[in-house]
Structure formats: C-alpha cells, structure tokens
Amino acid sequence: MGIITLANFKSYMAITNEDKDSFLQSFIDGINLYVETLCHRSFLSQRVIREVNDGSDGKKLWLGRTPITEVERIEYGYSTLTVLDSSYYDFTGNAIFTEGISDFIFKKKESFWKVTYTGGYLQEQMPSDLILATCELAGLLYKDESGRLGVTNRGMGSEMAESFTRELTPTSKRILNSYKKVIL
Secondary structure: OOOOOHHHHHHHHOOOOOOOHHHHHHHHHHHHHHHHHHHOOOOEOEEEEEEEEOOOOEOEEEOOOOOEEEEEEEEEEOOOEEEOOHHHOEEOOOEEEOOOOOOOOEOOOOOOEEEEEEEOEOHHHOOHHHHHHHHHHHHHHOEOOOOOEOEEEEOOOOOOOEEEOOOOOHHHHHHHHHOOOOOO
C-alpha cells in the first residue's frame, strides 16, 4: 500500500480489465516511492522505533513521519538514556511541543533525542488531494496500449482525437510541494 492504490489508479484512468493488474501494481508501487522520495517523507502510518533527532534548542521537536498520532516514549542522552516524563510535553500533527506545558527545552545536540512514536496516514485517511496529484503523475507516466505517454483524452466512435500532456498541472505541483518535508 501507499499513497495511491491499484483501485485509485484504475478508477482515475478508467481501466476496467484486470489483465495488467500485476504490472500496474508494480508501477503504482514505483510511483508511490517516487512521490515519497520527492517529498522527503513516508506517508503510510507506521510505528517508528527510536527516531534519532538533534533537537531544536526550542520548545518543539520536529519528527520525520507525520501526522503524529501517538508518542510512546522520548529518550535523551548518549550512553545512558533518560526517559522524558509525558507530563512535560504534548504533540500536534507535525511536532512534539512543551509550550504552555513546561519549561523543558529540546537542547540541540547531535543524535541526542530518541523518539518512539506512530506517525503517518492510515490508507483510508490518505488526503484526497495527495491521491489526486499522485494519480495525475502516474497517469502522465503510464503508457497506454499504443505506447504513448500522457494520453489525456480520446474521442468516441468514428471521431478519434487524442491529446497528450507531459507535465503536472500547476494545482498538482502545488499539492505535491505542500507535502514536501523541508530538510535543513
């Protein structure tokens, strides 16, 4: 599973036969990986065991897999780890914070913080705009039966007209850019 499923893509492309499902699944897996690489993040919900973090010298600790749905444990230190009491922090969709709860600061030290948490989207809660933009990208890269890329429409009956596109719409570009994780 990933951002888009076989059913998402087949519906988007109006593909009704099942002849190419194994090929399409591999293709979709590749597209999902490409979008995750492009956005510098993984989207599916997963428990992350001891994500290493350098801290921020502030009251927020930014994590790699968002949205954060559960924080199991925050540890800090090097050879001897100390567990941060959960009464010192809370979390939002993209960060752990201490603002308004305690005076605790996430000191900036290389590989000092280790966080065990669950983050990402459940498949059925994947954002619809992200699914649409990923389907559009997949559609651009999918070769139809005649070997053409990016076929966007065809006529019906004796009227045969085709048009092709080679790039994402500005809307889909904006959507994918909005999901990019900023790497500092």
